[in-house]
Amino acid sequence: MDNGGALKSGANIAVIGGGPAGSFFAILALKIAREMGKDINILIFDCKHFSDHGPRGCNMCAGVIQDSLIRKLERIGITLPSDIRMADIEGYAFHLKGFSACIKKDPSTSIYSVFRGGGPYRWAMIPRRKVSFDQYLLDHAIKEGVKFRYERVSGIEFPKMDGNKVSVICKGKNNSKVYEADFVVGAFGVNTVLIKKLPFGYRPPKMWISCQAEIEMERDHLREKCSNMIHIFFTRSPKIKYLAITPKGDNATITAIGKNVSLNDLQNEIINSEISGYLPSNWEFTCHCHPKLPVTPAQQPYTDRCVMIGDASYSRYMKNGIESAYYTALFAAETILKNGISKEILKRDYDKRCRKMFYYDNLAGKILFLLHEIISSNDVSSTVYLDRVINEQSQMEPEKQEVSRLLWHLYTGDMPYQYILKRFLNPLLHAQFTYETIKKIFR
Ligand SMILES: Cc1cc2nc3c(=O)[nH]c(=O)nc-3n(C[C@H](O)[C@H](O)[C@H](O)COP(=O)(O)OP(=O)(O)OC[C@H]3O[C@@H](n4cnc5c(N)ncnc54)[C@H](O)[C@@H]3O)c2cc1C
Known part of the structure; x- marks a missing residue:
């Protein structure tokens, strides 16, 4: 198999990281491959047991799963059971x-809240039900036919010649294990030293x-x-x-x-x-x-036969990291199974698609959070702002609750930042704010 075409039947894909990005990729890639009549093999590596308590077994997040992601998961056959939903x-x-x-x-x-691992340290002393969202996704991938190895990956070696396999290296105390793959997916997030060890132009996001x-x-x-x-x-x-x-x-x-x-x-x-x-x-x-x-995108999250997904590549500024992982996993799976695995194709069909989704929207997000901070830091403007939300909630029909809706969109992430910014810059809204502010100052 050369580096030009898409992955064919029999291809071996190694996925480093069994968090949401890794499991989403595996589930989506198998689904797309089956629809195309291809038979592929996927092996996920992870060095965490998600049933462990405390940060050891947890991918450390607030664990809020928004409606848009819940719907996406349902469409691919994943319904979060009540014991996962805290x-x-x-x-x-x-x-x-x-x-x-x-x-x-x-x-x-x-909207659900979940634990990503086995729960807080204290829970180790009290036997509890299984709670890990990440384990649930990984188990789903395994049920679909994905293989899993509990191992820490220490490095990736790329072939010197076009068409050869990529080596995934797991260094042990006494010996190293090497796994050969036709394609490697880096779903290792940003809480790992591996992001600093990649031998090509990849630069991790700023954090x-x-x-x-x-x-x-x-x-x-x-x-x-x-x-x-x-x-x-x-x-x-x-x-x-x-x-x-x-x-x-x-x-x-x-x-x-x-x-x-x-x-x-x-x-x-x-x-x-x-x-x-x-x-x-x-x-x-x-x-x-x-x-x-991560607060910026990664640079060059791809090379021949390798792509980075999830937090290690692109994610939405401040919000919906798990849903971002879903999108990057989907874009990567579609590219390598339908279009190709070369650096050029990944740049054109994966990276550009991610940039289109996240780059300008995240800029709008940064402006919004900055405006929000400026308003909240001033006594008068913050009171006017919150008074307006309180009045809307107690007196107005839902469709007229403009500021409440903007605040809701900003913190649930259910709308693109560009949409929220456009609505926020509405001159009528600002005229009303200015009037209320002047009234408050002279009262
Ligand atoms: C404070 C905070 C709160 C957040 N709250 C939310 C929220 O409420 N909702 C939301 O949607 N998002 C939230 N996020 C974002 C979310 O946590 C991430 O976007 C998401 O976890 C990214 O998934 P991932 O699979 O890319 O990376 P990760 O979840 O980090 O998974 C990476 C996996 O790779 C494994 N790994 C790493 N290195 C190696 C190695 N060398 N060998 C083998 N395995 C390896 C790790 O063990 C891990 O399991 C929050 C983030 C932060 C920092």
């Missing part, structure tokens, strides 16, 4: 300087280091204080852009997003703000982690 989320509550506004979801849609922690809460307390809503706090801390509480049964995941957030920053923010009012008086962290968040 909570059925009812909406979002936004908090700014002591003011709060709640926006309930449309009852015909669903922020966030902080997440788990807090155990009585179900009744959680229901009373948080009522199965995701609570977003726009903080005063210069280090934290925003902080979220995501309910998960008898746990809550606290996520702090910023360039480099330490556990101390998170702890101080909780202690010194309204956030502590939503937590039990004796709260303590039962688990914490510092996952990396």
Whole structure:
């Protein structure tokens, strides 16, 4: 098989990483191959047991699965069972300087919260049901015929001659194992040293280091204080852009997003703000982690016979990382099975498609989050902004709740950022804001 054509029957594909990107790729590639009458072999490598507790077994995220992804999964035969869903989320509550506004979801849609691994460290002491979203996806891929190896990949070697196989290397203590593949998919995310070891022009995304922690809460307390809503706090801390509480049964995941957030920053923010009012008086962290968040795309996430997908390539700015992994997996699977596996074809049919979907939209996203930050940091504009949401929620028909809808789209990620920005820049909206602001200043 040369590097020009698409993968043929009998081809071996090695996928490094069994997180959402790796499992989505395997499931979608098998589906496309079957539709085309091709018989391919897929082997996934991962060095985590997703049933392990704490960050060891977890791909470290807030675990919010939005309606658009739930629908996509259903279309490929994946329905998330109730034991994976830690909570059925009812909406979002936004908090700014002591003011709060709640926006309930449309009852015909669903939002779930999940754990990516076996749950917080503390759970290791109490036997619980299986909870891992990532394990569920991986098991689905295995059921479809994918092979899995629990192994850490230490490197990839590319052939010197056109048409030869790529070697996936797993270095052990005493010996190394080498697996040969016709094509390699890098689905290893950004929390790995492998992203720094690739011997071609690949450059990983720029990243922020966030902080997440788990807090155990009585179900009744959680229901009373948080009522199965995701609570977003726009903080005063210069280090934290925003902080979220995501309910998960008898746990809550606290996520702090910023360039480099330490556990101390998170702890101080909780202690010194309204956030502590939503937590039990004796709260303590039962688990914490510092996952990396990609904030730019990777450069050249492809070469002959190899492509990077998921966080290691492109993802939506700040939102919907798992859904982004789905799209990059789909684009990669279609390209290598229908068009070809050379660098040129991957650039034309994979990379361009990802850029089209993410590049300009993420720029719009960055502008939106910046505008949002400017508004929230000013006492007058933030009060006008949140007052408007509160009034819309209590007095207006759903189709007239313009600002609530914009805030909803921004935090659920259910609309492209370019669409939200266009709506946000509506001159009428700004005339109303200016009028309200002047009124507030002179009152
Ligand atoms: C704080 C935070 C909160 C987030 N919240 C959400 C959210 O609520 N909803 C959402 O949709 N997205 C969220 N995301 C984004 C989401 O976590 C990622 O976009 C998603 O996990 C990307 O999937 P992936 O498969 O590309 O990478 P990962 O999930 O990181 O999976 C990579 C896999 O590769 C394996 N691996 C790595 N190196 C090797 C190696 N050398 N050998 C073998 N295996 C290897 C790892 O063990 C891992 O299983 C959040 C991100 C952060 C940082």
